[in-house]
Amino acid sequence: MPKYLILKRAENDPKAHAPGSTELTACEIAKELMYFDGPVDNLMAIDAIGLAATFAHLEDSTLCSIHVNEESQYVWNNEIPEIEESLRNFEFIKNQAENDLNDALRQMQEKFAESSAFSEIDPEDGIGVYSALEALGYDDIDFKFRRALQKQFQFEEMIGMFK
Amino acid sequence: MKNYLIFKVDGSPIDDDLNSPEVIASEIAKAILEDSFESSRYLAILSDRFGTVETSLAKQPIASLNLDHDGVNLWISEGRKIRDAIYSLIDSIADSYSNIAQTIHLLEDICHKSNKFGEISVSDDIDLDRTFEYIENTSEQQFSECLRKVYSFNEMEHQGASDA
Numbered sequence: 001m002p003k004y005l006i007l008k009r010a011e012n013d014p015k016a017h018a019p020g021s022t023e024l025t026a027c028e029i030a031k032e033l034m035y036f037d038g039p040v041d042n043l044m045a046i047d048a049i050g051l052a053a054t055f056a057h058l059e060d061s062t063l064c065s066i067h068v069n070e071e072s073q074y075v076w077n078n079e080i081p082e083i084e085e086s087l088r089n090f091e092f093i094k095n096q097a098e099n100d101l102n103d104a105l106r107q108m109q110e111k112f113a114e115s116s117a118f119s120e121i122d123p124e125d126g127i128g129v130y131s132a133l134e135a136l137g138y139d140d141i142d143f144k145f146r147r148a149l150q151k152q153f154q155f156e157e158m159i160g161m162f163k
Numbered sequence: 164m165k166n167y168l169i170f171k172v173d174g175s176p177i178d179d180d181l182n183s184p185e186v187i188a189s190e191i192a193k194a195i196l197e198d199s200f201e202s203s204r205y206l207a208i209l210s211d212r213f214g215t216v217e218t219s220l221a222k223q224p225i226a227s228l229n230l231d232h233d234g235v236n237l238w239i240s241e242g243r244k245i246r247d248a249i250y251s252l253i254d255s256i257a258d259s260y261s262n263i264a265q266t267i268h269l270l271e272d273i274c275h276k277s278n279k280f281g282e283i284s285v286s287d288d289i290d291l292d293r294t295f296e297y298i299e300n301t302s303e304q305q306f307s308e309c310l311r312k313v314y315s316f317n318e319m320e321h322q323g324a325s326d327a
Contacts (some may be wrong), residue, residue, distance in 0.1 A: 079277045086270040093266045094249035097259035101298065104255035108302060115241040118309055123302035132297035136263070137289040141270070144283055153281050
């Protein structure tokens, strides 16, 4: 499977990888896995074997390396978006549930507090919405998915990115 | 202070006056018995009248409670609002559980469908039942206990008392 080194593209470099190329896919994957905060065109992928790669190593400018071929490119374009959308949906639904439950809980607390005869009841005892839903395991799933992505594309972070 | 006998019935006639002591007594009984099912119906009869209608009733009362003018007002001004807020929370918990469960199944289906990410087993990491056990809602129970005292609720134990 072809291996690419991912580097930051020079600011004055007008080039960009061709749409549909494995190089562009490699940059998209790198952006995702490195949490790179910028447009994908700010990254560039070069073949891991060759003179350019040697210079990149010498300059310590490599951010990461990634393996991409047409098969894994298909997975990236067709399977992963659906999983990511589903993960985002899960997080959205979980957050919405937290908000809905807390609204309902707050409104109930207000009714108890306003009451003359029932104000001694503290319904908050035993109801921990945030702590319970935080423990739901969303972060574990997200982490596991990212680990699976790293494994799938043999993603390897380089020390250069920390310099 | 008047004493009302409470019966659990199927589809009792709806009283036009939602603030009548009979309707309020039946609402209080329903709240005390923590019966949030919409379809459950309770009927309250002033205990003084029970003797006159007893022979025509196939059911026995399941409980009794005391209700006077202040008790009626307390339920109208505070009790109903608290009951509705408790039911809202119960509904909200049920909706949240259902929505999250649905989303987890969807995510799991998508992962299983994938050739490369089928190994991600969502349900191994997410224990929804245990999570919702943590959201322990004791408000209905606490409210019920308080109502029992305020309205001197007395549950009757006899054969078939809990039959609808």
